[in-house]
Amino acid sequence: MGPGGPPQGGPPMLASHADRERTVDVLRAGYAEGRLDQQELERRVARAYQARTVADLTLLVADLPQGPVPQTAAVQHLAPMAPPTFLARPPKTNEKAVGALVCGVLCLATGGLTGIPAVILGHTARAEIRRTGDGGDAYAMTGLVLGWLSTVGWALLIMLMVLAGSSYS
Secondary structure (H helix, E strand, C coil), rough: CCCCCHHCCCCCCCCHHHHHHHHHHHHHHHHHHHCHHHHHHHHHHHHHHHCHHHHHHHHCCCCCCCCCCCCCHHHHHHCCCCCCHHCCCCCCEEEHHHHHHHHHHHCCCCCCCCCHHHHHHHHHHHHHHHHHEECHHHHHHHHHHHHHHHHHHHHHHHHHHHHHHHCCC
């Protein structure tokens, strides 16, 4: 006969504390997997701790898997054995942060015309990134720095030109 049954016609094997704990572990795993509801789990756990034989314990978990459920080859192919951190997708990059970076980089080529849009897009992007958790904060910050440098540089240049023009009058 199988485990828990009478060996060679003898009496049933008595359950040990370890047998009861293993049975409770299987029951808890069944509950965690959604195979048992809370009431059924509690009822079976109570019966497991009161069980006298291994056969009594076997009946409590007969309708539950006793270990990992085997996966089909198709499921294993679709879900490679990799830690979840490697399978997680990185957050999407905020589009306004990319726009701020592009405007900041183009400040020299456009004579500073894209400096103010870089600053506006950079501040807007950083606010959205804090709110939504998107990626691209470094892009937004780079756009902000380049935009502010361009804007302040042109403001200083214009101020110097006005001062120089007023001193010749």
